[in-house]
Amino acid sequence: MVRLMQQADVSAVVKIENLVQSHPWTYKQFQESVDSYLSTVIEKNGQVVGFCILQAVVDEANLLLMAIDPDFQGQGLGYELLDQSVQMLKNNPVHIFLEVRESNKAAIALYEKAHFHQIDLRKNYYPNTDGTREHAIIMVKSCSDDFASLFS
Numbered sequence: 001m002v003r004l005m006q007q008a009d010v011s012a013v014v015k016i017e018n019l020v021q022s023h024p025w026t027y028k029q030f031q032e033s034v035d036s037y038l039s040t041v042i043e044k045n046g047q048v049v050g051f052c053i054l055q056a057v058v059d060e061a062n063l064l065l066m067a068i069d070p071d072f073q074g075q076g077l078g079y080e081l082l083d084q085s086v087q088m089l090k091n092n093p094v095h096i097f098l099e100v101r102e103s104n105k106a107a108i109a110l111y112e113k114a115h116f117h118q119i120d121l122r123k124n125y126y127p128n129t130d131g132t133r134e135h136a137i138i139m140v141k142s143c144s145d146d147f148a149s150l151f152s
């Protein structure tokens, strides 16, 4: 089940974020995202196992962050979360943008399945833990008028 993130979910969300990100968002950033962005979670058997944060800007949107708990990856939950979160956007965006590490093949494959495609490469955008940097792939999804069928 996908639903809006609440303040009470932030601890569980931070735990997942810390498991999957080398430069994780802070507790405070997630607290603020509940009010500032379209922040959603996905539950399995009543447990929060993933989250997604979308920023609506006029007639566009940015996918800022998403993750699924490693114990629950590969079960279709990431796709379900992204699909339903995009449908919850109220501004009917013309385009949805995102940035992703070039090495993050799982995320890139998920986004391509959800009809995002690469439009640019931002060189040396992300810091690595060893002091080197990694390119960001910029992807966009063009939304049709038939918003409900974006993922069909």
Ligand SMILES: CC(C)(COP(=O)(O)OP(=O)(O)OC[C@H]1O[C@@H](n2cnc3c(N)ncnc32)[C@H](O)[C@@H]1OP(=O)(O)O)[C@@H](O)C(=O)NCCC(=O)NCCS
Residues within 6 Å of the ligand: 020, 021, 064, 065, 066, 067, 068, 069, 072, 073, 074, 075, 076, 077, 078, 079, 080, 100, 104, 105, 106, 107, 109, 110, 111, 113
């Ligand atoms: C990216 C992520 C959200 C995918 O979530 P998930 O629940 O495992 O993904 P799903 O099971 O819904 O898979 C959907 C599609 O993504 C792709 N995919 C998912 N995991 C993959 C993997 N390990 N390798 C290649 N493709 C993969 C596939 O195309 C898959 O479709 P298919 O099952 O029909 O082949 C998850 O791996 C994750 O949380 N990663 C760490 C955080 C992260 O990188 N977030 C994104 C950048 S902010």
